[in-house]
Amino acid sequence: MGVPARALDYADSFLPGVIPQEAELTAGVRIEPGKSYGFFTDTTLCIGCKACEVACKEWNALPADDLGLKGTSYDNTGSLSANTWRHVAFVEKISGDEGTRVTEMQPFQSNWLMMSDVCKHCHNAPCLEACPTGALFRTEFDTVVVQPDICNGCGYCVPACPFGVVDLSPDDGKAHKCTLCYDRLKGGLEPACAKSCPTDSIQFGEVPDLVERAKARVVDLHAKGARNAYLYGAPDTPGATGGLGHLNAFFLLTDRPEVYNLPTAPTRAANRVEPALTAGLVTMAGLALTAAAVFALAKAGPTGPGRNGEIR
Amino acid sequence: MSGNFAGTSLPPSAAAPYMGETYYGRPAVKASPFDWKVSSYIFVGGLAGSAQILATLGDLAGGPQAGGMTRTGRWIAVGGSAVGGVLLIADLHTPDRWYNMLRIYRSTSPMSIGTYILSGFAGFSAIALGADLLGMKRVAKAAQVPAAVAGAGMSVYTAALLSATSTPLWAAEPRLLGVRFAASSMAAAASALSVVEQAGQRQDTARTLDRVALAACAVEMAAGLQADRAYRRKGVADALEKPELRALDKVGALAMGAAIPILCHGLNQVVRKPSRTLSVLGSLAALAGGLALRHAILKGGNESAGIPENYFRLTRPEPPDRQPPRVASTGERERIAHHGERPYTPAATRVATSLER
Numbered sequence: 001m002g003v004p005a006r007a008l009d010y011a012d013s014f015l016p017g018v019i020p021q022e023a024e025l026t027a028g029v030r031i032e033p034g035k036s037y038g039f040f041t042d043t044t045l046c047i048g049c050k051a052c053e054v055a056c057k058e059w060n061a062l063p064a065d066d067l068g069l070k071g072t073s074y075d076n077t078g079s080l081s082a083n084t085w086r087h088v089a090f091v092e093k094i095s096g097d098e099g100t101r102v103t104e105m106q107p108f109q110s111n112w113l114m115m116s117d118v119c120k121h122c123h124n125a126p127c128l129e130a131c132p133t134g135a136l137f138r139t140e141f142d143t144v145v146v147q148p149d150i151c152n153g154c155g156y157c158v159p160a161c162p163f164g165v166v167d168l169s170p171d172d173g174k175a176h177k178c179t180l181c182y183d184r185l186k187g188g189l190e191p192a193c194a195k196s197c198p199t200d201s202i203q204f205g206e207v208p209d210l211v212e213r214a215k216a217r218v219v220d221l222h223a224k225g226a227r228n229a230y231l232y233g234a235p236d237t238p239g240a241t242g243g244l245g246h247l248n249a250f251f252l253l254t255d256r257p258e259v260y261n262l263p264t265a266p267t268r269a270a271n272r273v274e275p276a277l278t279a280g281l282v283t284m285a286g287l288a289l290t291a292a293a294v295f296a297l298a299k300a301g302p303t304g305p306g307r308n309g310e311i312r
Numbered sequence: 313m314s315g316n317f318a319g320t321s322l323p324p325s326a327a328a329p330y331m332g333e334t335y336y337g338r339p340a341v342k343a344s345p346f347d348w349k350v351s352s353y354i355f356v357g358g359l360a361g362s363a364q365i366l367a368t369l370g371d372l373a374g375g376p377q378a379g380g381m382t383r384t385g386r387w388i389a390v391g392g393s394a395v396g397g398v399l400l401i402a403d404l405h406t407p408d409r410w411y412n413m414l415r416i417y418r419s420t421s422p423m424s425i426g427t428y429i430l431s432g433f434a435g436f437s438a439i440a441l442g443a444d445l446l447g448m449k450r451v452a453k454a455a456q457v458p459a460a461v462a463g464a465g466m467s468v469y470t471a472a473l474l475s476a477t478s479t480p481l482w483a484a485e486p487r488l489l490g491v492r493f494a495a496s497s498m499a500a501a502a503s504a505l506s507v508v509e510q511a512g513q514r515q516d517t518a519r520t521l522d523r524v525a526l527a528a529c530a531v532e533m534a535a536g537l538q539a540d541r542a543y544r545r546k547g548v549a550d551a552l553e554k555p556e557l558r559a560l561d562k563v564g565a566l567a568m569g570a571a572i573p574i575l576c577h578g579l580n581q582v583v584r585k586p587s588r589t590l591s592v593l594g595s596l597a598a599l600a601g602g603l604a605l606r607h608a609i610l611k612g613g614n615e616s617a618g619i620p621e622n623y624f625r626l627t628r629p630e631p632p633d634r635q636p637p638r639v640a641s642t643g644e645r646e647r648i649a650h651h652g653e654r655p656y657t658p659a660a661t662r663v664a665t666s667l668e669r
Binding site: 089258275276277279285290 | 322323324325326327328330333334335336338339340341342343344345346362365366369370372373374375377378403404405406407409410412413415416418419420421422423424425427464465467468469471472473475476477478479482483486487488489490491493494495497498502516517519520523524527528531613617620623624627628629
């Protein structure tokens with residue numbers, strides 16, 4: 001902990017402008033092009049306050065979705081969408097195996113799981129790999145961003161995403177998703193969700209640093225008795241499977257991934273281009289050869305030219 | 313059982329076999345925004361592509377009696393690429409930016425690959441037809457070969473397009489989908505040409521084309537039945553088991569697309585005097601079946617994306633064959649659809665209730 005050294009340079013209540021490299025003060029990291037940035041979301045620290053959802057909506061000027069109640073614990077957001085780029089999931093483990101109320105708590109965790117979900121900014125991002133216009137691109141901060149001025153709304157990135165993140169907006173007919181606050185990163189600011197998180201459940205930083213921090217946290221939790229803690233999306237863990245590489249936004253979970261609506265072993269969609277194309281083209285070649293043989297036989301055979309008098 | 317993730321020992325809670333856990337039954341992936349326009353394009357594009365192949369083969373190997381068929385095939389190729397292009401642009405959500413497809417080429421994106429296949433196919437097909445109509449035989453002969461090669465791409469790239477997604481039904485069997493789309497495209501093209509030949513009183517070429525359709529339908533049937541089994545084994549068949557899609561898949565794609573044409577054309581091949589009615593019936597059934605297959609796969613895929621158990625079964629680290637039997641039945645999904653979101657209950661409770669039922 002402690003106060004970052006540079007903080008003392010900005011002790012006034014009213015500042016003349018944006019603090020250069022402000023992220024150094026708020027997240028302890030300098031934001032420089034060419035490095036890899038991401039989120040480590042530690043769900044054991046999440047208190048479900050949804051400050052991240054609100055901060056994201058405010059900074060990115062995203063309209064409200066559905067304001068109704070969903071009846072699914074405190075989750076009235078539902079899922080990530082074109083207008084919702086952070087989504088806090090609530091899993092109430094109110095009943096045990098026999099339908100009775102659970103009376104024992106896991107160490108350092110209530111029987112209530114909360115997780116702030118976000119775009120994973122995959123190392124090999126299927127949405128980016130699917131985009132036929134180049135609207136989706138990899139930034140100088142190793143994040144994946146949609147350029148709405150290029151997107152033509154083909155919607156192919158939507159089913160390509162293995163986590164159900166990218167969505168088409170019915171309002172403007174373009175794809176939208178978390179940009180990892182590309183504009184803020186350019187200005188040296190920590191992303192809005194991470195900055196607003198009151199418990200540091202969402203941590204922003206350079207991916208290699210975050211992975212180390214996360215591994216240490218798992219060891220720490222195990223030592224404290226929370227043996228079910230594990231990482232999702234860090235290199236060589238569930239989520240970072242099937243050719244996706246690691247996920248720049250990764251998580252610390254305490255129950256199986258599916259409980260949080262995450263697949264255990266997602267795969268890179270582009271893996272399936274070659275098998276489908278090859279099998280299809282081989283079939284085409286076989287059928288074309290068959291057709292050529294049938295045509296040639298018909299020409300040479302007894303039912304050859306002239307029988308029906310249709311020679312052109 | 314432990315997960316196979318190098319360098320990590322998973323806690324038992326995360327590594328246990330998948331027993332149907334979901335987050336309030338909410339979809340884990342998003343369904344594509346593709347609708348009937350895309351499935352119609354897949355059909356029309358495949359029909360046009362394979363028609364160009366047959367036209368070219370007829371021109372090269374079929375002798376003079378295939379001339380009418382070649383001309384018809386070239387018309388279908390040009391008409392199909394025009395209609396296909398319109399369908400694709402109409403399906404965009406910002407159609408006035410359709411030309412952004414031509415900004416880049418991306419080999420990981422079948423949609424990008426397909427953009428250039430369609431462009432090349434439309435261009436060469438137009439040259440081949442135009443030259444043919446203007447009597448420039450040598451130009452037509454030169455242009456038809458690249459057009460036919462692109463036609464093979466037209467017939468199958470759409471299978472890669474659907475497979476290269478995270479939609480359970482599409483991602484489960486990329487190879488079989490490729491084979492099915494290829495065979496169905498060839499069957500549709502041979503059938504369309506056969507109908508035109510029958511209308512033009514050219515029974516011999518029609519009969520030849522019916523043989524091609526027979527072979528293609530046989531491949532389609534074999535691949536279709538195998539896909540059906542594979543979808544069940546991998547636990548992604550729930551969407552296709554819904555009544556309306558079941559009819560489209562079984563009666564449309566399998567019966568009309570493969571079984572009826574095989575019966576009609578097969579009968580016509582063994583009898584001494586082939587029946588025109590049977591030939592036309594088989595051809596029309598194959599055409600309707602090809603369209604039904606594409607609609608069933610497209611709609612089925614979009615539905616399967618909304619069934620989280622299907623996606624989670626497909627994304628288990630252990631091979632699907634060794635997974636425990638699936639928990640959520642179609643009936644359970646229907647109930648959720650009717651009564652809104654279901655409250656979270658732990659897996660064990662859900663197993664018990666589904667066993668009781």
